[in-house]
Amino acid sequence: MDVVRIIKSSEETEINSLLESRATNQAAFAGRVAAIMEEVQQRGDDALCGFSRRFDGADLKPTQLRVSQEEIDQAYREVDSEVLSSLKLAKDRIERFHQKQLSRSWFQPEPDGTVLGQLIIPLDRVGIYVPGGTASYPSSVLMNAVPARVAGVKQVVMVTPPTSEGKVNPYTLVAAAEAGVDEIYKVGGAQAIAALAYGTGTIAPVDKITGPGNIYVTLAKRMVYGQVGIDMLAGPSEVLVVADASANPVYAAADMLSQAEHDTLASAILLTHDQTLALAVSQELERQVAELPRQDIARQALTNHSAIIITGGLSESLELANLFAPEHLELLVEEPFQWLGQIRHAGAxxxxxxxxxxxxxxxxxxxxxxxxxGTARFYSPLNVDTFMKKSSVISFSRESLNKLGPDIIRLAEVEGLQAHANAVRVRLKG
Incomplete structure (x- = not known):
């Protein structure tokens, strides 16, 4: 049996099955997440420590939840100098890119004395969630913290699950220090989201929570939305590769596996109108997956949530790509910029x-x-605007109110809001 199925674009049932397989059964987890959230609200730090013992195997006291400067200093002594250099390079490149996204407040005066405008204001305090525990994701630290700093956020708080020894991976800590994170806490899962949203004795509440996590984290973010802001509701990783005859099957297979190794629920899809390439990629997937340390995870992702789809041509491949609206979209084609204008829905x-x-x-x-x-149909990547909010500015002069007041009164009265109309009318009489 092939590690990944090969289907035709005309097989609508198979295509729909792929689309539907990306949905997670959240109902099975909602009750457990709600119970965790409620306990953190009621018991604060004691609940966080209890959940750390239960889920992470870490025996922490409330006074040990916050990472100390000594722990950060120790992390710098432990990390490889070349990796630190790479982290610094990544931080600089991420910072330069996001600086180009900065918007400025603006004001537009008009001849009659009206001034209209918009204040663009950074958030006061944000919380970033970084997966951790047995794994290390310093790149996620940079991707969340750097744009927050570029936006001008006053306080950036990071939460991440501890190891069973009650520690945080040194590379994660160093990345946080390099990115300018103000506070770091050893807490993960739904309980971390609850702490950021509601506050505990140790952790003060934030205005917005960003960063990906597992199903518990995602559901917790959904539950606290409205109490705080969130960036998005992230699901399993996915890549969609559009390829033509110019593509190297070794490259295409490697790129599919780069997402399949993330998670058994990850999705890796190849769209091509070249049947020879499709078969070659299928063979490469089988060869390469056998060499991966995480091959069991990758095999499940390829078997259950992935496919090679043979289309009628490059235009049809791009139409299907827009239907999938993938997190990552690769164009392994001869003239990729020629086709970029046909892409409507993709995270990157x-x-x-x-x-x-x-x-x-x-x-x-x-x-x-x-x-x-599929949420790339309406969501954008995390960006500087994620960490900012906008306030409208309105200043009318007597002249401008006299000019536009009668129209305002008419519209208010049509809506049956007499007090609205009167607030303008009394000024016109004056």
Whole structure:
């Protein structure tokens, strides 16, 4: 049996099955998440410590939840100097890219004395969630914290699950220090989201929570939305590769596996009108997956949530790509820029044979926190605007109110809001 199925674009049932397989059964987890959230609200730090013992195997006291400066200093002594250099390079590139996104407040005066405008204001305090525990994701630290700093956020708080020894991975700590994170807490899962939203004795509440996590984190973010802001509801990782005869099957297979190794629920899809390439990629997937340390995870992702789809041509491939609205979209085609205008829905687009998805994960500069599960139809990547809010500015002069007041009164009265009309009318009489 092939590690990944090969289907035709005309097989609508198979295509719909792929689209539907990206949905997660959240109902099975909602009750457990709600119970965790309620306990954190009621018991604060004691609940956080209890959940750390239960889920992470870490025996922490409330006074040990916050990472100390000594722990950060120790982390710098433990990390490899070359990796630190790479982290600094990534931080600089991410910072330069996001600085180009900065918007400024603006004001537009008019001849009659009216002044209209918009204040663009950074948030006061944000919380970033970084997966952790047995794994290390310093790149996620940079992708969340750097744009927050570029936006001008006053306080950036990070939460991440501890190891069973009650520690945080040194690379995660160093990345946080390099990115300018103000506070770091050893807490993960739904309980971390609750702490950021509601506050505990140790952790003060934030205005917005960003960063990807597992199903518990995602559901917790959904539950606290409205109490605080959130960036998006992230699901399993996904890549969609559009390829023509110019593509190297070794490259295409490697790029598919770069997402399949993330998670058993990850999705890796190839769209091509070249049947020879489709077969070659299928063979490469089987060869390469056998060499991966995480091959069991990758095999499940390829078997259950992935496919090679043979289309009628490059235009049809791009139409299907827009239907999937993938997190990552690669164009392994001869003239990628020629086709870029046909892309409407994708979290990030990677053009050409030498722009594999991991380039975006680590060092290119654009953010790797991206919409998943088709939400690229209406969500954007994490960006500087995520950490800012806008306030409208309105200043009318007597002249401008006299001029426009009668229209305002008419519209208010049509809506049956007499007091609205009167607030203008009394000024016109005056």
């Amino acid at each position: 687009v990677f053009l050409g044979h030498y722009s594999p998805e991991p380039v975006g994960d680590y060092l290119a500069g654009p953010n790797h926190v991206l919409p998943t599960g």
